[in-house]
Amino acid sequence: xxxxxxxxxxxxxxxxxxxxxxxxxxxxxxxxxxxxxxxxxxxxxxxxxxxxxxxxxxxxxxxxxxxxxxxxxxxxxxxxxxxxxxxxxxxxxxxxxxxxxxxxxxxxxxxxxxxxxxxxxxxxxxxxxxxxxxxxxxxxxxxxxxxxxxxxxxxxxxxxxxxxxxxxxxxxxxxxxxxxxxxxxxxxxxxxxxxxxxxxxxxxxxxxxxxxxxxxxxxxxxxxxxxxxxxxxxxxxxxxxxxxxxxxxxxxxxxxxxxxxxxxxxxxxxxxxxxxxxxxxxxxxxxxxxxxxxxxxxxxxxxx
Numbered sequence: 001x002x003x004x005x006x007x008x009x010x011x012x013x014x015x016x017x018x019x020x021x022x023x024x025x026x027x028x029x030x031x032x033x034x035x036x037x038x039x040x041x042x043x044x045x046x047x048x049x050x051x052x053x054x055x056x057x058x059x060x061x062x063x064x065x066x067x068x069x070x071x072x073x074x075x076x077x078x079x080x081x082x083x084x085x086x087x088x089x090x091x092x093x094x095x096x097x098x099x100x101x102x103x104x105x106x107x108x109x110x111x112x113x114x115x116x117x118x119x120x121x122x123x124x125x126x127x128x129x130x131x132x133x134x135x136x137x138x139x140x141x142x143x144x145x146x147x148x149x150x151x152x153x154x155x156x157x158x159x160x161x162x163x164x165x166x167x168x169x170x171x172x173x174x175x176x177x178x179x180x181x182x183x184x185x186x187x188x189x190x191x192x193x194x195x196x197x198x199x200x201x202x203x204x205x206x207x208x209x210x211x212x213x214x215x216x217x218x219x220x221x222x223x224x225x226x227x228x229x230x231x232x233x234x235x236x237x238x239x240x241x242x243x244x245x246x247x248x249x250x251x252x253x254x255x256x257x258x259x260x261x262x263x264x265x266x267x268x269x270x271x272x273x274x275x276x277x278x279x280x281x282x283x284x285x286x287x288x289x290x291x292x293x294x295x296x297x298x299x300x301x302x303x304x
Contacts, residue, residue, distance in 0.1 A: 047136050048143075055140070059133060063100075066129070070096040070122045080115030084108050100126045146260035147172040148249055149296060154266055156224070157276040157302040165204070165222040165230070167247060167266075168277050170296060171214050177260060180214035180251035182206060184222060186229055187244040202229040204245075214251055216291055217280060238268035245271075275299040 047055065071093035074080050084091040095108045099122050110116045151168040159166065167184070171177055184204040191197055205228075207221040224230055230238070245266040253260050278298040282290045 067093060067096040067100055073118045077114045080112045081108050082111040144256060144258040144260050146262040148262040150264040152297040153270045153272050155275040155277060155299050156271060156273045159221055163224040165224060166219055168219045170217045176254045177214040177251035178254055180211040182209050182220055182249045185246040187246060188241045235273050243268040272299050274302050276302050
């Protein structure tokens with residue numbers, strides 16, 4: 001007697017994974033899901049944040065697609081172009097390019113009502129796209145960019161008789177940034193009385209957070225005393241609490257008369273305890289101040 005074949009388990013409905021968007025905050029990789037976002041959601045932001053080679057490539061792609069589309073429309077017409085071979089897609093494409101860029105060599109021109117209508121719509125489209133592209137290129141080149149160097153790692157060593165967190169930065173352009181202001185924040189994991197987990201910001205007071213003329217090098221000091229949110233934390237405790245240091249710097253560039261902003265994020269594991277920075281400013285026998293950027297990120301063990 002044949003054994004009865006067991007019934008197959010019911011098929012589970014396929015659950016589609018929600019769309020995700022990956023981003024990076026400092027050295028942390030973040031993936032956001034469930035957000036209605038994409039490249040078409042904010043084209044201006046995409047155009048301003050992609051790399052310049054990607055921007056040029058995307059512009060070229062849009063240019064080619066537009067001209068191929070209008071070339072197809074010309075090609076579908078009944079002998080629409082004068083001085084062009086009949087049914088020549090190549091001629092239709094180059095005429096579309098000439099019309100789009102308003103070059104107008106004069107050897108080919110519309111000779112039918114259909115071709116004039118297509119050329120009119122192409123010129124209208126080119127007008128808007130040229131204006132948009134001009135604005136984007138101007139915005140990318142005109143926005144102020146700060147060239148501020150941040151040390152690869154913060155250090156903790158004794159300064160003025162107490163443990164101090166130090167971060168070194170420098171103005172890579174070597175011009176004056178007036179009224180420079182630095183703000184240091186710590187982001188750490190904390191728990192509420194109800195047991196809920198939060199990521200909270202605390203501002204870390206600096207011994208000297210303003211610089212009237214930020215020209216060469218600048219070292220920030222945060223004493224790790226009783227007033228510090230980091231007081232009493234060991235290196236391992238900071239790593240366990242997923243501590244992050246967020247440093248923001250802003251000031252006025254005297255060359256461009258524009259406000260500059262820069263930001264650097266450090267992880268708890270980046271902090272070098274018991275180290276201090278190597279001095280990078282020396283004076284030659286001729287009295288010339290020498291700034292050695294080759295030692296900018298170099299640290300040595302604190303002998304104190």
